[in-house]
């Protein structure tokens with residue numbers, strides 16, 4: 032029944048073997064600083080088809096291609112604007128995905144038939160080791176969505192990946208255990224196909240950071256926001272997610288540590304600040320399901336920075352599966 036070998040000892044040897052697994056067309060779930068990804072050879076239609084199968088995701092959704100370093104941009108995209116190069120230089124490896132005009136290497140099975148491709152260099156030793164080993168044997172990039180079933184909460188540790196996917200993985204597939212993801216919410220997605228950058232999904236790389244580096248004002252276009260959010264992930268646990276109401280006895284509760292836990296409420300996380308909130312949030316939502324709670328109340332952090340990404344995901348989660 033359950034597949035996907037668990038690899039907790041991510042030595043150089045183990046990474047070289049994991050790269051061979053990718054090259055053979057099988058899947059490798061791997062840690063990144065944002066969330067865990069479910070990886071496949073980004074040039075193989077068959078390998079990428081297995082991602083969709085395992086995730087239960089509609090096949091017309093584009094995937095992010097993970098690359099070893101910014102020099103690999105040129106393989107995957109054409110006409111990259113200067114501001115995108117500046118962003119890559121400033122924030123890669125890191126929690127940022129650039130949407131660029133695709134090169135012929137980025138086939139329809141990666142881009143969902145769009146003329147653009149999403150690229151990211153993740154900031155995690157295991158992910159970078161895997162990317163570099165894969166590159167050594169001719170790999171051009173690793174396509175990887177978050178390693179959860181479609182619509183579910185993204186996994187931020189290897190156990191969560193295993194709980195989500197092991198019944199759908201086969202014995203050739205691997206799950207690399209690189210500890211808990213340090214950022215905890217998915218990368219900022221930036222559309223770089225227009226005159227000035229546009230945020231499609233908020234993340235740890237904020238509006239201010241992007242404007243400072245690109246020296247451009249972000250453009251806004253309400254109709255584009257749908258690309259990466261509303262249609263796609265709902266980031267939802269089985270429990271009902273309720274925002275900013277008073278928790279009742281029996282409810283799960285996630286809030287910054289300065290908020291007290293009312294009598295009879297199950298506290299699922301008490302992060303000290305917004306960064307820790309982002310890091311713990313998905314595991315806390317998952318624990319509501321492990322504890323078989325029917326409701327989880329979350330007090331959203333206020334303000335800018337990473338809190339914008341936190342509220343974005345929580346609002347989607349609150350719409351349910």
Ligand code: TXA
Nearest residue numbers: 065067068093094095147148149176177217218259263
């Ligand atoms: O942090 C992350 O970005 C994680 C880690 C594993 O890197 N990945 C991730 O992938 O969140 P996924 O597939 O769960 O979400 C990627 C989002 C999707 O909503 C997809 O629609 C959007 O990126 N996307 C990918 N390529 C795109 C493109 N060419 N144009 C517009 N949106 C794109």
Ligand code: MG
Nearest residue numbers: 176177185264
């Ligand atoms: Mg996802």
